[in-house]
Amino acid sequence: MRKSWWKILCVILLLYTFIGGLLMDVPRLPALSETIRNLYFHVCMWFGMMILFSVSVVYAIRYLRSNKLADDIYSRHYAAVGIVFGVLGYATGAIWMSYTWADPNNSSFQSFGAVAREPKLIGAAIALLIYFAYMVLSDSISDIDKRARITAVYNIFAFALLFPTIWIIPRILPSLHPGGENGNPALDTKDIDSRMRLVFYPAVIGWTLLGVWITSLKIRLSLLKEKRLLQ
């Protein structure tokens, strides 16, 4: 184990997230009721994804400036784990919305038609597909230096597209997803209940640290492999 204080912090914060997140009181709004506890899990997946993609693009820019292959490895693995978080966020969102957005008077098939037009879902799907293409691109180029350079440039492009697809367009179109005309509900201190902030902020940090931990393992393995190739 290397530099383990933040790994211990990650374990403590996530244990607190699960215990506090399931047991502490939450406001019961109509339709949402206790499902608002998903804020500590579903929303944190997207926060983690956003932070991991941001780290990834920083390393991509660093690679373009330095031409060190280690920076390329860092960038690729941060993006890969970011995709895992994004897919988990999407899948958990699918479960959550099918119990809160779906009209109980319609069959689930009919309400699917309404939910599938949701701009936040389409935007998030586009953003994730752009990052899937990043993975396909990096696996399809065999020359190491060329691959590193092209994927670093593509990474910047993909990161730039995150903002219109998941932040801007879903907020200017009418949407069932929170965060339309009324700003950002999870971060707005006047909107989120103060009891929930006690769990939400530690949860974001804990989940992100877990992502960083997994990424660091992947990076160390990949650096080992690279070293073996050079010898």
Place this chain on the structure above:
Amino acid sequence: MRSNGRIYVVVAVVVLILLGLFLYLVRLDKKISRLEKNSS
């Protein structure tokens, strides 16, 4: 009120799964550290 709903059972299950995942990560971490020591 909470103990009627038996939510504690769910908390116990979820925490156990979480601890199992952490144990797995720690073991992986240690294995990779050993590999790094051997290769240098």
